[in-house]
Amino acid sequence: MILACQNISKSFGVEPVIRNVSFHVEDQEKVAIVGINGAGKSTLLKIIVGELPADEGTVTLAKGKTLGYLAQHQDMDDARTIYETVLEGKRQLIDMEQKIRELEEGMQSVSKEEMESYMESYHKLLHEFEARDGYSYRSEVSGVLKGLGFSEDDFEKHCNELSGGQKTRVSLARLLVTHPDIILLDEPTNHLDIESIQWLETFLMNYKGAVVIVAHDRYFLDRIVTKVVEISMHKSAVFDGNYTEYAKKAAFAREEALRAYYNQQREIKHQEAVIEKLKSFNREKSIKRAESREKQLAKIDVLEKPQEEKSEMHMTLTPSVISGNDVLRVEGLSKAYDQKKLFQDISFEIKRGERVALIGQNGTGKTTILKILNEKVDADAGSFTLGTNVKIGYYDQEQQVLHMEKTLMEEIADDYPKLTQTRIRNILAAFLFTEDDVFKRVSDLSGGERGRLSLAKLMLSEANFLILDEPTNHLDIASKEILESALNRYEGTVLFVSHDRYFINRTATRILNLTEQKIVNYIGNYDYYLEKKETNERAYLNTGETVEVVKEDVSEGKTDWQSQKEEQAKKRKIQNRVKKIEEEIESLEEKLSELEEQFQDPAVATNSAKLGKLHSEQVEVQEKLDGLYEEWEALASD
Template identity: 45%
Template sequence: MIVLSCSNISLSFGTNKILENISFNLQESEKVGIVGVNGAGKSTLFKIIAGTLQPDDGEVFVAKSRKIGFLEQNSGLDSSNTIWDEVMSAYSHLIEMESRMKALEESISREKDELRLESLVKEYSDLADNFSRSGGFEYNSRVKGILKGLGFTEDQFDLKISSLSGGQKTRMALAKLLLEQPDILLLDEPTNHLDIDALEWLENFLKNYGNSVLVISHDRYFLDSVTSKTIEIENHGCKVYNGNYTEYVRQKALDREIQQKHYELQQKEIARLEAFIEQQRRWNRERNIIAAESRQKAIDRMQKVEKPKDLPGKIKMKLRAGIESGNDVLSVENLSKEYPGKPLFKDISFKLRKKENVFLLGPNGCGKSTLLKILVGKVEQSSGAYEFGHNVLLAYYDQELNDLDENNTVLEEVWDENDDLTHTEIRNALASFLFTGEDVFKPISVLSGGEKSRVALTKIMLSQANFLILDEPTNHLDINSREVLEDALQKFEGTILAVSHDRYFINKLSTRILEFRGTSLFDYPGNYTSFLEYKANNRVSNTDNAREVKMSASKQEHIASKEERAYQRKLEKRLRETEQAISDAEKRLEEIKAEMLLEEVCTDHVKLMQLNDEKNLLEKKLEELYPLWEKLASEKEAVTSGS
């Protein structure tokens, strides 16, 4: 059953077209992802669906009696309320019923008149049945479960909304909306400000949510986990793809390739017919004119294939280390940090070697960002020491973007730290990050989060650092920009230490994971998938009453050695499989090239097109396999040299 339908939605602000003829349906219980670059109009579409913005044309149909719940990126809350009072307002009807039931209980205990007593008892019975059916006996535990799932602890329930950070307020608004259980849930970037534990909780909640969900997100891992349909907003229009994010990417690439092929073939046929028409007209005899007119009618009757529209502009990024560091990049020994009454981490030790991509994981507030700030000299440790290796040149990305001078223009901000470069070189670098024309003269203070992020990444690209310390580098970036950043980091010849909640990003890049648990740090080789597999096989109790068990140093070393050997075997297997896949693809490509030269194939356009399509798919597959092989070979070399 269709619960929501958008039909030909169009909207412009002045001469700026935002949306044009947007049409799609949402089925009951369906989970749908909305994707598109920043500024494509995704949030605007949600406001139209929610009724807070009117379109120029088109209409939104919502099935009768269906309630829409809308989580905006900046949802308003009552700042005078506590966390508990604010979320409990979602159950104000149950609280009123509960209060009425208590009043009835008192009245019943005092009432002497039998007729009046009978009336009160009936009212109480009806109210109690309704209260029970509406979840009255579970709502307290439901509120606690959702608040805890989104990262709030019971000792925070009495905090005033006014004292919360922006991220905590966003989580509060999400908790309140989930408790209201609307029939159609509109979520605009719900994963912002959530740590990985909260992200996993939200994924499971939404997968089991009985109603319909429309979600805007740049979190590809989240979209893959939750959604079964994807709507892309691009070039003001929309296209619907069946499947999650990964399936959408595959299908879009295939559709564009097929459309481009059909367009080229049709253009070639049109050019052939037009050449024939021109020739016949030059001969200018009656039969030639008739033949030319016949071909012209054939062209006019053709259903023209549109050329695929240009894709939105992407940033361009290439990271190059100016000098090569030594094999030992960073050594951390017994490092501790605590604030009055709040220890973050204690006596943590680890080493980083050249070309490792290490990610720090752990709940919000555990000290990940603080550790990075200690390493770049912005915060002082409580005890312990750290040391950088030979020829280490580092660059730091601050998730809060506080390193940008709000008084500078974009051009000044980048040029100030790269005054050895020419004006043209700086402008070219900024153009790679989509700052062109007058954009470079905008003050930093007026830029959006995404634009500030691109300025910071421009500075990192020009730094020629060989050790990158990155704190949430994908925040504020749309999916296209995240993929460009991932590609640049994969090809980077230096070392990376990063904090991120983007599991897709972590999985693609990490060679090792350091997890904060309590005040300790645990070391896992491999990517995010390997980390999850290890955690699933070695489940550790995280209940409030569980005591943290500290292993002896020798036992930790034994386990780490065992894990490293297992990881090395797995790495070698993946390397062999990748080499075999490359060999098979290259062999099949040679076979296709030979087949395409056969005389019987050259005259068979259908067969030729099929072979050409297969050839293109194999070439695309090899484009993915070659860098994967290089990455795996590099990881194997790093593991072998480190053991």
């Protein structure tokens, strides 16, 4: 075990964030921490690295082990170049190399008496330098930077001139080249394109140390991790396996816990009803049976109802009108910035009902294409044509369609003046904005909150052609799944840019890969694209032929109606028998009362023959009654 978290708790004010969180990490293990936005994942990482104190609990790092941490946001005002900043991660090797050079230069002035000791120090240092791959550290730095999407031309850019996303990539590169025993990564894929994410996956899978990742990229987690720590309702649960295995196990565990709770509640209510019925018979034995059941009921360890995070958006996308079959035709589109060609002479069509993912490396022009289609940017050449009755709904990853100075209420009300305040509040609540949240200014929202607000406006647009630029950025996994479900039910057409491969796989019916300034078309989802990319892409770039795939239909299982009918008939039979037994019990109880009255008759008391007959009859009735009680309890307990 290299790292252990034991009963970690943290609150901000009176609000608990995490409570009694416990898990451990083995050497070379790859672990994911998952949960909704605000669950406390980043807080937990900060506690582990010592940036925040825990209110309770302990973090134990194995002796002599090192931690490396990448936060979500980087405040880097370093005047050094990108290359120099990442190279600093190799400071120990740089100093070692400098010391070796100094020893080599000083050999000429060493006396014969000191030479043996001098050479021993030199060879020892040289051996350590070689063992730590000292001769290749500069090429490693270059390789990591290129893997994370930087070109050699970028290496000389100064860090204080970079965007937030570029600074995060520089910080990640520097962390990776330091080779700590445990790497802690908070949303490392947010600013990477698909190829860089794939490179990082390979790096982390082969990494000799342990890795702890907070990420909403399910495809990334599926490829890397072997254990998942779930933070939910402030508490933790640990699951073996990758993300998909965790999701199945966690869903099953929640269903089982809920099923156990409802089954117990039904049993408690049932037992209470049986006890009430037994008491209503008003006989000594039935009352004793009722009291016995009450004692058993009191011993039950009552389960608490499982709670779930109230985090789910409620999203339905409904087009106001149906468009024509031809939704979009792009012909000969070209665009360049500052002499750099993004794409040239690209053409494609989109038909009604398609969900098309536009993918490619950062900087190839994907977002630019969407902006051209939304008339935010002019093309250098070419044209596009929208089909009949096409109404566009646009989701902009930069949220330029939002007005920073407005409140959330104003943002919706100004665009949709016919909506009542109650309706607007309900819509915002469906996207997790409740109570006074609706009076916040857009400028005060986080990136995730602005994303949810943009999705709320998109839902209201009633568009039949959705153009979405990175719609899953800043969304937690639960919200992504809701968006996926909404898009898969959507009766309109979708064109979207995304780096989220799991999202693409779940929603896309076609992939357009923007590569080498051209479009390569794949009829299928992301898995199909991966399968065919290596063999078909080069040929397609030369010939322009379309790759196609025929998807197999998945037949749904048929319901066994006969089995259901038999079960219903069995239940009706039991219900009828219970009712008949209750009638018989009532009749026999009356018969016992009559017999007891006869025992009180003075004439009977002096007639031994009559007494004997009454006693025999009383025993017979009591035996029947006892048998009926037992049968009734058995049937009533089913």
